Amino acid sequence: QQKVQQSPESLTVSEGAMASLNCTFSDGTSNNFRWYRQHSAKGLEVLVSIFSDGEKEEGRFTAHLNRANLHVSLHIREPQPSDSAVYLCAVGYGSSGNKLIFGIGTLLSVKP
Amino acid sequence: EAAVTQSPRSKVAVTGGKVTLSCHQTNNHDYMYWYRQDTGHGLRLIHYSYVADSTEKGDIPDGYKASRPSQENFSLILELASLSQTAVYFCASSDGGNYAEQFFGPGTRLTVL
Numbered sequence: 001q002q003k004v005q006q007s008p009e010s011l012t013v014s015e016g017a018m019a020s021l022n023c024t025f026s027d028g029t030s031n032n033f034r035w036y037r038q039h040s041a042k043g044l045e046v047l048v049s050i051f052s053d054g055e056k057e058e059g060r061f062t063a064h065l066n067r068a069n070l071h072v073s074l075h076i077r078e079p080q081p082s083d084s085a086v087y088l089c090a091v092g093y094g095s096s097g098n099k100l101i102f103g104i105g106t107l108l109s110v111k112p
Numbered sequence: 113e114a115a116v117t118q119s120p121r122s123k124v125a126v127t128g129g130k131v132t133l134s135c136h137q138t139n140n141h142d143y144m145y146w147y148r149q150d151t152g153h154g155l156r157l158i159h160y161s162y163v164a165d166s167t168e169k170g171d172i173p174d175g176y177k178a179s180r181p182s183q184e185n186f187s188l189i190l191e192l193a194s195l196s197q198t199a200v201y202f203c204a205s206s207d208g209g210n211y212a213e214q215f216f217g218p219g220t221r222l223t224v225l
Binding site for chain 2: 036043044100101102
């Protein structure tokens with residue numbers, strides 16, 4: 001079964017500096033990759049969905065997918081303290097790709 | 113206005129007791145999902161449903177039942193709650209298309225003592 005791992009476990013950046021988060025997966029046949037943000041004690045908010053190799057930008061959030069390298073990353077441009085949260089990588093599986101396997105997450109702290 | 117709501121938001125249950133977690137969506141979505149989140153694990157799929165009156169097992173269904181009485185409502189049932197079922201439970205909904213985005217509820221924190 002698909003395995004999803006995220007790194008680093010935690011990351012501290014200064015406000016305005018680029019934040020880069022990584023996600024590796026074990027099965028490169030999936031076509032459904034998503035990055036979610038989870039603020040403490042709240043639900044998940046989807047940030048970027050990417051379905052093919054390359055880059056996908058949504059505002060300050062950019063995902064890069066390279067299925068040959070089993071890697072998808074998230075880059076946050078000009079992070080703000082309000083971006084401090086847990087970031088979750090999810091990979092789809094199943095016939096419709098709608099079932100998700102999640103990584104444990106990266107805790108991002110943005111310091112003013 | 114929240115499209116996926118869960119109740120209760122938190123609950124303390126006793127070992128061996130019955131627990132029902134409820135989820136309601138106003139997205140008009142066909143698919144609904146139940147996940148659990150534990151420290152040291154990502155969200156894991158327990159049960160899901162793609163149509164009313166039908167449920168499917170996810171990756172970790174043991175110890176859980178699910179019920180989908182209508183398109184809008186999806187319940188997760190713990191017939192005999194155990195300590196190991198202490199977790200945060202999330203419900204989500206999506207439409208039926210391939211790679212459809214899932215919209216999550218705020219979660220229910222369940223503590224089994």
